[in-house]
Amino acid sequence: MSKIKKIKSVLKNIPELSFLTFSGVYFSLFIVASIMQGFADESSQELKTQSQLEACLHEEIGELGIKNKNIAIRFGEESDYSYAEKINGINNYLIVIHPTQNKRSVVKHELYHIADGLCDTDSAFLGRLRYLLSEPKACIYASTGMKL
Ligand SMILES: [Zn+2]
Numbered sequence: 001m002s003k004i005k006k007i008k009s010v011l012k013n014i015p016e017l018s019f020l021t022f023s024g025v026y027f028s029l030f031i032v033a034s035i036m037q038g039f040a041d042e043s044s045q046e047l048k049t050q051s052q053l054e055a056c057l058h059e060e061i062g063e064l065g066i067k068n069k070n071i072a073i074r075f076g077e078e079s080d081y082s083y084a085e086k087i088n089g090i091n092n093y094l095i096v097i098h099p100t101q102n103k104r105s106v107v108k109h110e111l112y113h114i115a116d117g118l119c120d121t122d123s124a125f126l127g128r129l130r131y132l133l134s135e136p137k138a139c140i141y142a143s144t145g146m147k148l
Contacts, residue, residue: 026132033139037109040143044105050074053097056107064108064147066115073107075099084110086119093119109142 047053057073069091076096084095095110118134121127137148
């Protein structure tokens with residue numbers, strides 16, 4: 001193949017190569033962030049009672065600076081994982097902590113999703129897309145305190 005043909009073939013594949021590079025970097029970040037969350041969960045404070053959950057929530061709300069939202073928290077096993085969701089009314093949210101994930105780092109993670117606006121997305125499709133961006137950021141915040 002001549003040099004020009006080679007260059008043309010590389011140029012033709014740039015969109016594909018960019019997509020693959022982007023996906024590779026993104027999924028590597030996703031995996032690294034998940035591992036960081038796992039380490040944080042290991043060493044994080046354990047929350048055993050409803051009042052410990054609420055005390056932790058209020059401290060972390062102050063830490064994150066989102067005092068304009070009404071956020072409730074409780075333990076629950078409706079899902080296999082902990083989650084945050086918007087509930088009735090403007091600015092009302094609920095964090096459900098799965099009993100096997102009763103750690104401060106998990107509260108920080110779910111709170112970050114609320115601060116990040118993930119729970120405010122109405123469309124399921126946009127919600128999924130937004131989740132892809134929000135998830136690694138929530139893991140990084142929960143494990144390092146860094147707000148991205
Ligand atoms: Zn998450």
